[in-house]
Every structure is written in C-alpha cells, then in structure tokens.
Amino acid sequence: MMKVINKFVLGIFLFISINYVMAIEEPKYRVIDKEGAYEVRQYAPKLIAEVVVEGSRDEASNKGFRLIAAFIFGENQAVSSTDSEKIAMTVPVTVDSPKEPQKIAMTAPVLIEGVNESNQWRITFVMPSKCPNCGSKLRAMSEGDVDIRCPNSQSCPAQVVERLFYIGSRSALDIDVLGYEAATALLADKLVTDEGDLFALTLKDLGKSDFFTKKDGSRSVIADRFVAGLELAKTRPLWRILVALSIRHVGPTSAQALANKFGSITNIQKASAQELADIDGVGGVIADAIVEWFDIDWHKQIIKKWEKAGVSLVDAPKANIKQTLAGLTIVVTGSLNDFKRDEITEAITSRGGKASASVSSKTDFVVAGEAAGSKLDKAQELGITILDEAGFKVLLEKGIN
Numbered sequence: 063m064m065k066v067i068n069k070f071v072l073g074i075f076l077f078i079s080i081n082y083v084m085a086i087e088e089p090k091y092r093v094i095d096k097e098g099a100y101e102v103r104q105y106a107p108k109l110i111a112e113v114v115v116e117g118s119r120d121e122a123s124n125k126g127f128r129l130i131a132a133f134i135f136g137e138n139q140a141v142s143s144t145d146s147e148k149i150a151m152t153v154p155v156t157v158d159s160p161k162e163p164q165k166i167a168m169t170a171p172v173l174i175e176g177v178n179e180s181n182q183w184r185i186t187f188v189m190p191s192k193c194p195n196c197g198s199k200l201r202a203m204s205e206g207d208v209d210i211r212c213p214n215s216q217s218c219p220a221q222v223v224e225r226l227f228y229i230g231s232r233s234a235l236d237i238d239v240l241g242y243e244a245a246t247a248l249l250a251d252k253l254v255t256d257e258g259d260l261f262a263l264t265l266k267d268l269g270k271s272d273f274f275t276k277k278d279g280s281r282s283v284i285a286d287r288f289v290a291g292l293e294l295a296k297t298r299p300l301w302r303i304l305v306a307l308s309i310r311h312v313g314p315t316s317a318q319a320l321a322n323k324f325g326s327i328t329n330i331q332k333a334s335a336q337e338l339a340d341i342d343g344v345g346g347v348i349a350d351a352i353v354e355w356f357d358i359d360w361h362k363q364i365i366k367k368w369e370k371a372g373v374s375l376v377d378a379p380k381a382n383i384k385q386t387l388a389g390l391t392i393v394v395t396g397s398l399n400d401f402k403r404d405e406i407t408e409a410i411t412s413r414g415g416k417a418s419a420s421v422s423s424k425t426d427f428v429v430a431g432e433a434a435g436s437k438l439d440k441a442q443e444l445g446i447t448i449l450d451e452a453g454f455k456v457l458l459e460k461g462i463n
Contacts, residue, residue: 111187114177126185195220216256216360222249225257225308230291233314233404234306235298238291239284247273258364261296261371265289300326300377301408307364310351314404315419318411319343320352327365327375331356342416386461387415391424395438396431398451409458421446429454 091103115126177184192199193212196219200210212218223245230240248254251271253263265285268274274285298306301321305314312320319341324330330338330352338349355361369375392415394406401409406429410417421428421440428441429449441448449457 108188108191110189112184114182114184116180116182118181119183122183123185126183130185130187193218193220219249222254222256226254226260228308229257229260229306235295235302237288237295239288240291244273244284244288247271256360256364258360258367261292261368261373263289263292296371296373298374299408300375302404303327303368303373303375304330307355307361309355311348312352314407315417316344316348318407318417321377322411325377331365383412384461385414386458387413388461390415390426390462391418392416392427392429392457393418393421393425393437393441394429394431394454396434398429398431398454400451400455413458427457 091105093101094104095102111130113126113129115122115129117125176182189210190200193214196212196214196217198212198214198218200212202209203211203213212221215221223242226240226245226248227242229235230237230245248260248263248271251273253267253271254260265281268285268288269281274282274288276282299321301314301317304312304317304320304327320330320338323341324333335346335349335353338344338352339346365375387410392410394410394417398406407417418425421437421444423444425441425444425446427447427449428437429451430438430441431451438448
C-alpha cells in the first residue's frame with residue numbers, strides 16, 4: 063500500500079488560513095516552469111500510501127479516501143490489540159486521473175488518475191517525513207517494516223497521551239476518569255512526563271489542573287474518582303499490568319500466558335527470548351518484542367516507578383482451580399451474556415486450557431455466542447463440537463469426563 067514516488071505534479075494550490083498552513087508539512091520541490099498563476103513542479107521522492115478502487119470518480123475518491131484514512135488512523139498491522147498505530151495526517155491527499163488532473167473540494171490539491179482506461183482510480187496520500195507533534199524524523203522502526211513511525215516514543219506528546227489513554231481503557235486497567243481528555247490534561251499541565259508518573263499522583267497534584275478542579279478552584283469530584291481508580295488499578299491481575307505496558311504485540315492472550323508461567327514482572331524480565339518463545343500463545347515475534355522492551359532504560363524506570371507507587375507486579379496466589387480444560391483448545395466466537403472477552407480467556411487458561419483466536423483441526427470446542435461469525439461456519443465444516451454459553455459453563459465446571 064505504500065511506496066516511494068518521484069514525479070512531476072501539476073496542481074492548482076488552494077489558499078487557506080495561515081493557522082492551517084502552519085500545521086501542514088509542505089513537500090520540497092523545485093519549479094520546472096511557470097506561466098502566470100501556474101507552476102510545473104518537481105517534487106522530491108516521498109513515501110505514499112496508495113489504494114486502487116472502482117466506481118465513478120466521486121465514488122472512488124470517497125471510498126479510496128476512507129480506506130487510506132482507516133489505514134492512517136490505526137487499522138494497520140493489527141497483530142495484537144496494542145500493535146496498530148495512528149499516523150498523523152498532515153499532508154495532501156492526491157487522486158490521479160488518466161487524462162488530466164481534476165480538483166476535488168478539499169483543503170489541499172487533489173488529483174484523479176484512472177487505471178488502464180478502466181473504471182478504476184488510484185488514490186494517493188503523501189506521507190509526512192516528520193512527526194507533527196514533536197518534529198522527529200519518521201522512519202521504519204525495524205528492518206523490513208513498511209510503515210513509518212515516530213521514533214521518539216518516550217516523550218512525543220501524542221504517543222504519551224495515547225499510552226495514558228490506553229492504560230485507562232477497559233482493555234488494560236480500566237481506570238475511572240482516565241479517558242483521552244484526562245490523559246491530555248495530565249501531560250499538558252505537567253503532572254506527568256510519561257506513564258511512569260501516573261500511579262504516584264495525589265489529590266494535591268490534581269489540584270494544579272483545571273480538568274480536575276471546579277471553577278472556584280476547589281477539588282472536583284472527578285479528582286476523587288480518578289485517585290480511587292488509580293488505587294484499584296494497582297491491584298489488577300499481572301496480565302492486565304502487562305497489557306498496560308504497551309509492549310508491542312502483547313495482548314490479553316499472550317499476557318495471560320506469560321503471567322501464568324512466570325508469575326511476576328521480575329521473572330518475565332529475567333527470562334530469555336527462547337524461554338518466552340516456548341510458551342504456548344507467545345512465540346518468537348512476541349518474545350523478541352518483550353526482550354527488546356525490557357532492554358530500554360526508560361521502560362525499566364516505568365517498572366521501578368510503578369512498583370514504588372504500590373502497583374502489584376506479582377500475581378496474587380490463585381485459588382486451587384480444578385484443571386478441567388487441561389490439554390483442550392477452545393475458540394469463542396460472538397458475545398456471551400455472562401462473560402466479558404477478557405474473562406473468557408482467563409476462565410479457559412486458568413483451568414489449563416488454551417484460548418485460541420482461530421479455528422483449525424486442532425480445535426477441540428467452539429463456543430458460539432450472539433452474532434457468531436465465520437469461525438462458527440468453519441467449525442461446522444470441520445465437524446468440531448459447538449457449545450452455547452450454557453454448555454461452556456458446564457465444560458468449565460466438569461471438563462469432558
């Protein structure tokens with residue numbers, strides 16, 4: 063979807079407010095020819111995101127723009143719940159045409175180009191070269207990566223806010239009040255420099271922020287709720303702490319496998335890549351990402367600060383749960399009434415089973431809830447035993463004997 067281009071662009075440039083212009087990274091170019099208000103420009107090579115769609119010009123421009131926007135806004139390489147990343151949209155979109163450029167009503171020049179005289183159109187987005195939030199030069203983070211990212215993960219304001227927001231989400235530690243606005247206020251009002259400072263916050267600290275105070279300067283009720291939420295989050299299970307650290311590729315399934323095997327952050331940190339990779343549900347890619355994460359000094363500081371603030375980095379002793387699902391692989395599709403998604407995985411793994419995301423010949427049971435999708439169809443094709451929610455509860459309690 064992304065490639066480097068180096069071509070001549072003939073465009074009509076729209077004049078917009080100075081405030082907006084300041085937010086746009088303008089591609090470098092040299093003027094080849096000029097006549098009146100028109101210029102023929104040669105632009106330097108740029109990285110682009112590109113998609114080809116079918117339909118009329120208007121239909122194609124609308125559909126193509128949505129596809130590229132979805133890619134830029136995070137629907138890319140979703141290896142796990144923490145892996146997809148937003149890319150700042152700060153430069154022009156172009157839609158190329160087979161015969162001549164045509165302007166579409168937008169705030170930047172747009173061109174349309176058909177493909178092979180067919181009913182297809184190529185939509186192109188020129189990727190920025192610098193992070194619009196911190197100014198760092200964007201680059202591929204690993205050899206072979208196609209996507210480009212801001213490398214300033216420690217202090218780029220946009221990345222810090224996103225991580226704080228994710229920590230507060232239901233997918234991680236489910237902290238009351240800690241949404242996007244609160245995360246933005248914490249950083250803007252200098253109450254935190256990164257997520258390492260989060261759990262040391264006090265009511266006195268929050269009094270320095272307008273977000274957590276009333277108009278008369280007194281403490282708002284949301285400040286009390288937030289501090290209470292932080293205290294509760296300190297006692298979350300170890301696997302949720304792991305998810306909250308935003309380690310690349312580590313989602314609920316792999317986090318629970320790690321917590322069940324090692325029992326503490328310290329033990330995970332000491333484990334070799336091979337020891338991590340050997341765990342069912344982890345594998346080599348995730349293992350390498352974990353080792354790399356713990357090798358970074360400021361990540362180590364987050365762990366130290368959280369521990370000092372009272373965050374539990376050790377799994378609490380589990381009750382003696384009967385291993386009714388030992389050796390079984392179970393896939394759950396659709397929604398269940400009495401289980402949240404994370405609770406389903408925990409219910410399976412705590413009883414010795416494997417919670418899988420895909421159906422295969424190795425799957426023992428498929429639990430089908432409301433709005434079950436293609437996984438149910440595949441289970442039926444393979445002749446795998448299908449359970450409803452009631453049957454799932456019986457399986458958890460009694461196993462297959």
